[in-house]
Amino acid sequence: MPARFALQAGERVLVSTRAHGLRLLRPFLVLLLTVFLLSLAQRALELRWRPVAEPWTTVRVWADAALLVAAAWVVLRRCARPVLRWWRTRYVLTTRHLLLLRPGGPPVSLPLAGLLRVSAEPGRGPALGRRDGRVVADFGRLGGLRLEHAPEARQFARLVRDAADAERERVAGAWAAPPGAPGPGPTRVGRDAVVAPRPDPYRPPRRPWV
The missing domain is CATH 1.10.287 (Helix Hairpins)
Known part of the structure; x- marks a missing residue:
């Protein structure tokens, strides 16, 4: 099984998928x-x-x-x-995090509140009606993720963008709450994240599933 992750209070899974079958x-x-x-x-x-x-x-x-x-x-x-x-590597989008779950290592988890930009790039080779592609998410100093062969890449990127907007609104409301209210939880960044300070989302990807 892929690495497990714990949802925070009130956090929900929006998308849980794996790379397109073309990877096989x-x-x-x-x-x-x-x-x-x-x-x-x-x-x-x-x-x-x-x-x-x-x-x-x-x-x-x-x-x-x-x-x-x-x-x-x-x-x-x-x-x-x-x-x-x-089979054991999954791309997960929750209401608060974008995650890469892979075998043999901890999950790569990045908070949506820190998302700077996300884009969908076409896959390699001829299109031939394909809808998979590379989803590139840049989280600034926190790093970033490149999800190779993400199915429905454009729609997935749009869902990440919408979830990030909603999370930023939630965090802004949380900081405006009375003193003592819980803030956003900690985030773990794994070895597949892009290194700060200025990650370049267009450099060749690192594939954890070689």
Whole structure:
């Protein structure tokens, strides 16, 4: 499961999603190529090398086993692992925070009250009717987030912008409350956030799911 996060009092989840399924295209192509090359290598051995005496028959068995082990390693490393990371990584928008939940690390959580700007950039490659893209959120000195292959990127960015406007109004009202009223809670910024003081949201992204 992805890293869990605790909602503050009165906080609600608005959007909880994961990267577009197009992100699985590379693992799928790697799987097809691996199966093709394994079949080709096994067929070549069958046609070109058929030993009938020791120790070559044993060498042939070990060669077949080595091919299977190599193919399994590629599938686990380049196919199963990216798919698992894709499944366990989520983009979450609440009424107070924008979060990146990923396996193997704490959630990256940034307060919407500190949002400076958010934009949706088109995805790489031809459009072909795609609606996914990169959502870039700049939080000034707090850092920022780049959410790759966010589904419905333009709509997601608009929801972030609207939620940030509502949160700033809420925070302004909270500071105008009588003394002793609780203010906004603390925020944790993880290693996937853009470093202050002046983050550049248009630099190449860092992908935590390599």
